[in-house]
Every structure is written in C-alpha cells, then in structure tokens.
Amino acid sequence: MDFIQQFINGLSLGSIYALIALGYTMVYGIAKMLNFAHGDVIMVGAYVLSMAAVKAGLSPAMSIVFPVVICMLSCTVLGVTIEKIAYRPLRNASPLAVLITAIGVSYFLQSVALLIFGSNQRKVESVIPKFSVTLGEIHLSGEAITTLGVTVIIMICLALFINFTKVGKAMRAVSEDKGAAQLMGVNVNSTISLTFAIGSFLAAIASILFVSSYGFVGPYSGAMPGIKAFVAAVLGGIGSIPGAMLGGIILGIIESMSKAYISTELADAIVFSVLIIVLLVKPTGILGRKRITKV
Amino acid sequence: MLKRFLALAMAGTMALTMVGCGGSGAENDAAADDGSDVIKIGGIGPLTGDAASYGVSTKNGAEIAVQEINEAGGVEGKQLELLFEDDECDEQKSVNAYSTLMDQGINVLVGSVTSACSIAVSGESSQDGILQITPSGSAKECTATPNAFRICFTDPLQGQVMAEYIQQQGLSKAAVIYNNGDEYSKGIHDAFVAKFTEAGGEIVADESFTSGDVDFKTQLTKIKGSEADCLFLPFYYTEVAYVSEQAASLGLTLPMFGCDGWDGVIKQLNGDTTNIEGGTFLTPFVPTDPDEKIQAFVKKYNEKYGADPDQFAADGYDAIYAIKLAVEQTGGDLSNEALIDAMTKITLSGLTGDMTFDANGEPNKSAKVAVIENGAYTAKS
Numbered sequence: 001m002d003f004i005q006q007f008i009n010g011l012s013l014g015s016i017y018a019l020i021a022l023g024y025t026m027v028y029g030i031a032k033m034l035n036f037a038h039g040d041v042i043m044v045g046a047y048v049l050s051m052a053a054v055k056a057g058l059s060p061a062m063s064i065v066f067p068v069v070i071c072m073l074s075c076t077v078l079g080v081t082i083e084k085i086a087y088r089p090l091r092n093a094s095p096l097a098v099l100i101t102a103i104g105v106s107y108f109l110q111s112v113a114l115l116i117f118g119s120n121q122r123k124v125e126s127v128i129p130k131f132s133v134t135l136g137e138i139h140l141s142g143e144a145i146t147t148l149g150v151t152v153i154i155m156i157c158l159a160l161f162i163n164f165t166k167v168g169k170a171m172r173a174v175s176e177d178k179g180a181a182q183l184m185g186v187n188v189n190s191t192i193s194l195t196f197a198i199g200s201f202l203a204a205i206a207s208i209l210f211v212s213s214y215g216f217v218g219p220y221s222g223a224m225p226g227i228k229a230f231v232a233a234v235l236g237g238i239g240s241i242p243g244a245m246l247g248g249i250i251l252g253i254i255e256s257m258s259k260a261y262i263s264t265e266l267a268d269a270i271v272f273s274v275l276i277i278v279l280l281v282k283p284t285g286i287l288g289r290k291r292i293t294k295v
Numbered sequence: 296m297l298k299r300f301l302a303l304a305m306a307g308t309m310a311l312t313m314v315g316c317g318g319s320g321a322e323n324d325a326a327a328d329d330g331s332d333v334i335k336i337g338g339i340g341p342l343t344g345d346a347a348s349y350g351v352s353t354k355n356g357a358e359i360a361v362q363e364i365n366e367a368g369g370v371e372g373k374q375l376e377l378l379f380e381d382d383e384c385d386e387q388k389s390v391n392a393y394s395t396l397m398d399q400g401i402n403v404l405v406g407s408v409t410s411a412c413s414i415a416v417s418g419e420s421s422q423d424g425i426l427q428i429t430p431s432g433s434a435k436e437c438t439a440t441p442n443a444f445r446i447c448f449t450d451p452l453q454g455q456v457m458a459e460y461i462q463q464q465g466l467s468k469a470a471v472i473y474n475n476g477d478e479y480s481k482g483i484h485d486a487f488v489a490k491f492t493e494a495g496g497e498i499v500a501d502e503s504f505t506s507g508d509v510d511f512k513t514q515l516t517k518i519k520g521s522e523a524d525c526l527f528l529p530f531y532y533t534e535v536a537y538v539s540e541q542a543a544s545l546g547l548t549l550p551m552f553g554c555d556g557w558d559g560v561i562k563q564l565n566g567d568t569t570n571i572e573g574g575t576f577l578t579p580f581v582p583t584d585p586d587e588k589i590q591a592f593v594k595k596y597n598e599k600y601g602a603d604p605d606q607f608a609a610d611g612y613d614a615i616y617a618i619k620l621a622v623e624q625t626g627g628d629l630s631n632e633a634l635i636d637a638m639t640k641i642t643l644s645g646l647t648g649d650m651t652f653d654a655n656g657e658p659n660k661s662a663k664v665a666v667i668e669n670g671a672y673t674a675k676s
C-alpha cells in the first residue's frame with residue numbers, strides 16, 4: 001500500500017517537473033539556449049496569480065478564469081521581454097555568454113521579487129477546485145490528477161504544433177540552421193520570439209499547477225524546481241518533447257522513492273547522480289537523437 | 296594673515312570642545328561608580344536589517360517595563376535609564392555596541408537579542424564581570440559564562456517540555472519530522488526523542504528534510520503507514536504551513552505539536568486554519584492570554600506602538616523586571632558580584648511565566664502552550 005502511495009507521490013511530483021521541463025526543452029530545441037530564468041518566470045507567475053486572486057471579487061467561474069488569464073498574459077509578456085532585452089543582442093555571441101546572461105536574468109528576477117514581496121513565503125489560493133479520489137488507503141489529490149492530465153495534453157499539443165503547422169516547420173528550420181532558414185525566408189527573430197512566448201506560456205501553466213499543489217510562493221520558489229526540471233529535460237534528451245515528459249516523471253519517481261526507502265538527505269544527491277550516469281552512458285539522454293554533423 | 300588667524304581660532308575651539316567632551320565623560324563614569332540616582336541598563340539588539348523585528352520588539356517591551364517602574368518610583372530610590380544600541384544581528388557590531396555602552400557607564404546589560412551575537416558579547420562581558428541577561432538567545436552557549444543569564448527557554452529544553460506535555464495528553468507513539476540542516480530544529484528534535492523514549496514513549500517514525508524543501512508527501516506517507524498517534528514538528532512556521540496542507544491532502548489527521556517557531560503560522564496560512572486546527576505549540580507568550588498582567592501589557596503596547604506585542608517584547612519586558620528584582624535583592628548595591636549573586640535568589644512572576652534562575656543562568660519556568668482554535672492562538676497551561 002505504502003509503495004503504491006509513494007509511487008503516486010512521485011508521479012505527481014514528476015508531472016510538475018515534466019511540465020517545467022517541457023518549457024526548457026522547447027526553448028533549447030529551437031533557440032539552442034538554456035533559459036535558466038525559466039524557473040523564475042514560474043515564480044513571477046505565482047506572485048501574479050496570488051495578487052490577481054486577491055483582487056478579484058467576481059463570480060465563481062470568473063474568479064478562476066481571471067487570475068489564470070492574467071497570469072498567462074504576464075508570463076508570456078515577461079518571457080518575450082526577457083528575450084528581447086537580454087538574449088536578442090547576444091544572438092551571435094558564444095553560447096557561454098548567453099548562458100551566463102540567463103543566470104543573470106534568473107538572479108535579477110529573484111532579487112526583484114525579494115525587494116517587492118520580502119523573503120517570507122506568501123500563500124496563494126488554489127484556482128483548481130479541491131477534490132480527491134480515495135481508493136482504499138490510496139489518496140489521489142485533485143491537483144495531482146489535473147497536473148498529470150494537463151502535462152500530457154500540453155505534450156501532445158506541442159508535438160503536433162511543431163511537427164504539423166507552418167510556424168512549427170519554421171521553428172524546426174531555425175533549430176537546424178539559422179542562416180539557411182533566413183535565406184529561405186524564415187524570420188529568425190520573430191520565430192525565436194514566438195518560441196519564448198510559448199515557453200513562457202508553459203511557465204505560466206506550470207506556475208498555476210505548482211502553487212495549486214504547494215500553496216505558497218517565495219522569491220526562490222522557482223529555483224530548485226527549475227534546476228530539477230532542467231535535469232529532467234537532459235535525462236529525457238534535451239530538445240525532445242516526449243523526452244521531457246518521460247524525464248520529468250522518472251525523476252519525480254526516483255526522488256520520491258529514494259526519500260522513502262534510502263534517505264531524505266541523500267535524495268537530491270541521488271537525483272543528480274542519475275543525471276551524471278545518464279550523461280556518461282547516453283550523452284543525448286533517453287529519447288535524444290544524435291545529430292550527425294556533415295562537413 | 297586673516298586666514299591663519301581663523302584657522303587658529305577654529306583649532307582652538309575644537310580643542311576646547313574635545314576637552315569638554317572628555318570632562319563630561321569622566322563625570323559620567325564617576326557618577327555610575329558611586330551610585331547616583333540612576334541605574335543605567337544597556338540593551339543590544341538588531342534594530343535594522345533582516346532580524347530587525349526581534350530587536351525592535353525587545354526594545355519596545357523593555358521600554359514599557361522601564362516606564363512602569365519609573366512611574367512607580369523606581370528601584371531602591373533610583374530611576375532606570377535604558378540605553379539601546381543597534382547591532383544589525385552582526386557579531387562584530389554587537390561587540391562594538393557593547394563597548395559603546397560600557398563607555399556610557401552601564402550597570403547591567405540586556406542582550407543581545409539573537410543567539411550568535413549574545414555569545415560574542417558574553418566573551419567580552421565575562422571579562423568585565425557585568426551582569427548580562429539575554430532575553431531571547433536560545434542557543435545553549437548563550438549562558439556559558441558565569442555572568443550570563445537568559446529569560447527564554449533553550450532549544451533542548453523545548454524538546455523535553457513538549458515530550459512531557461504530549462505524554463500527559465495520553466499519547467505514546469510519536470512521529471517526528473525535523474529540519475536536518477537547522478541547529479534549532481535538530482536541537483529540539485534530539486532532546487525530544489531522548490526524553491520521549493526515556494519516559495516510556497515510542498518514536499515510530501523519525502523523518503527529516505533539508506532547508507528549502509517544499510514537498511513533504513513522502514515523509515507524511517511513511518508516517519501514515521506507521522502506528523503514530525501524534526505528529527511532532529519542531530521547525531519554523533513556513534514549513535509547518537506546507538506540512539499541514541500536505542498532510543490534509545494525504546488524509547493524515549494526527550494531532551500536531553510544535554515549538555515556538557510556530558508563532559506566525561496563522562498569518563502564513565492567511566487565517567485559514569482548517570488543516571492545523573487543534574495544533575499545539577510551546578510558546579512563552581500569547582497576546583490573547585486572558586491573564587490580567589498580560590492584557591495590561593498588550594493594552595499599553597498597543598497604545599504606545601500600535602501593534603500586538605510578540606514573544607520578544609515579552610522577553611524584553613521580563614528582563615527589565617528581573618533586573619529590578621535583583622537590585623531590590625541587593626538592597627541597591629550595584630556591584631557586579633552582588634547583582635549576579637542576587638539573580639539566583641529572585642522569583643520573577645513575568646509575562647512569560649513564573650521563573651527562578653539557577654547558577655548556570657538558566658531560567659526554571661513552567662511551559663505555556665498555545666492551541667490553534669478557530670483561526671486564533673488560544674493560551675493554555
């Protein structure tokens with residue numbers, strides 16, 4: 001019984017990692033950069049959600065829709081703005097410079113949140129109606145079911161979008177070769193902007209589900225989930241959308257199981273060891289494809 | 296020529312002013328020594344910075360006590376004077392603040408408010424031999440020197456007291472979760488486990504987490520699978536809020552107990568205490584306590600500072616009254632040895648409980664607990 005419940009705990013934790021990892025992998029797959037500020041966009045989204053929820057004196061349906069829409073809008077705008085101000089000027093710089101900038105943006109967002117909201121954790125009311133399913137001794141919370149469902153739906157939509165729409169085709173072209181894509185008439189800048197918009201939109205959804213599961217947000221709330229999700233994306237094969245999903249779920253289950261049966265203190269160490277082992281054995285991750293560079 | 300004259304004149308003025316300063320300083324020292332009509336109490340605590348709320352509360356509480364005593368005619372015919380210095384919760388600055396206060400000729404020291412600073416200051420104050428009372432330094436080492444006393448409970452003592460309290464409620468199988476990366480949490484946990492098992496209880500689940508964790512479902516699932524009849528959570532209110540919500544989502548409904556770090560949990564939960572209803576924690580002070588003395592203090596504090604006092608304010612208030620009693624005990628003798636000796640002889644009936652002090656500087660007082668009921672803290676003894 002205990003084992004099944006721990007498995008479910010891992011699954012609900014993993015589906016949050018998967019959702020965040022989808023944003024990471026999407027941006028990396030197309031723009032070829034690690035957006036380390038992704039976790040912090042989630043944190044900002046959670047703060048926006050908490051403020052929008054407080055101010056809304058609307059009908060029950062609207063009091064759910066309003067904060068959600070505001071949260072999605074502000075995250076998307078934030079993501080596009082970050083891209084424009086911090087990443088676009090570095091489009092032709094070395095990947096290392098962009099990576100460092102992303103870390104800078106991450107610290108910037110954390111510090112701004114610290115200045116405005118202080119270091120205390122802030123309670124955020126869940127916008128997902130509370131329900132739970134009980135089977136014998138197994139408790140399945142509504143948030144966990146919703147998170148898992150939403151993550152699967154988003155994964156499918158994202159895969160369809162990238163593989164079967166014209167914009168998706170442009171994205172794939174940019175990811176293959178920016179220069180060649182531009183020659184073929186693809187607007188590289190706007191394609192990358194759109195990628196960031198979608199990535200940040202995913203961050204908004206992640207923040208909604210994250211605060212529904214945990215209920216609180218602080219300036220550093222996005223940091224650790226962000227790093228774990230990055231590990232999940234690498235584990236599944238960074239750039240691969242089903243890989244992010246798989247990586248996230250596996251990571252959540254490993255974390256939950258090592259906490260339950262090995263040691264709480266070692267859980268994080270075990271999670272990161274898994275990353276190292278996977279990278280040693282299969283550097284492209286579980287579902288990552290090896291790209292052959294032709295000279 | 297004129298310039299030179301001006302410069303000379305200014306230098307002369309400056310020299311004179313400095314002589315003036317030195318002179319008045321010497322007078323002050325002399326006044327303190329031969330016991331004039333003022334008892335100078337030095338206070339040290341963070342008035343700015345991250346821990347500012349602790350220091351400000353302590354200072355406010357202490358000021359109310361000083362005002363009350365002075366209005367009632369002082370102690371042994373002498374008025375009290377409180378000189379409070381900011382240490383920004385920094386050990387070096389705390390020691391500097393101590394030197395500043397000694398230069399002003401203080402007779403006793405209240406401080407520092409936080410543990411690490413208090414320990415740093417006692418390194419200096421023990422050499423001078425001055426009586427030092429920390430209102431809220433809970434680390435064990437705060438009273439390591441013979442001149443140091445404290446008002447609050449130590450961390451291990453909190454664990455022991457709660458172990459006894461839980462067993463008095465007829466509960467014998469405890470599940471514990473603690474923060475392995477935090478001295479405070481670990482200190483209470485270790486003492487609790489030792490005391491609980493020694494008194495015949497059983498620790499059926501002993502789980503830990505590390506600072507920054509937000510997911511406690513794994514630990515709570517294990518506890519749910521154990522035979523525990525109560526849950527002891529010795530850590531700060533931020534994590535307590537997480538644990539209470541997640542326990543509810545897993546259908547875990549054990550009675551919950553905690554330490555003084557819980558103070559603030561209702562605010563953290565935005566007043567919605569459904570999942571922590573009945574939660575009981577050790578605390579030196581509850582502002583809603585119907586006790587007359589406490590209500591009078593809460594009223595005065597509210598009039599003067601426009602807020603409800605917290606445990607730090609109560610600790611500061613009690614520290615001043617401990618000094619008053621000590622001075623009465625010596626009959627007005629302000630020498631360090633007499634005051635330190637008197638501390639072990641007094642019985643203080645303070646806001647944070649009735650207490651006596653042993654020669655190690657530890658208070659001996661009964662525990663007070665607060666219960667979370669209908670969105671408020673209710674005092675229970």
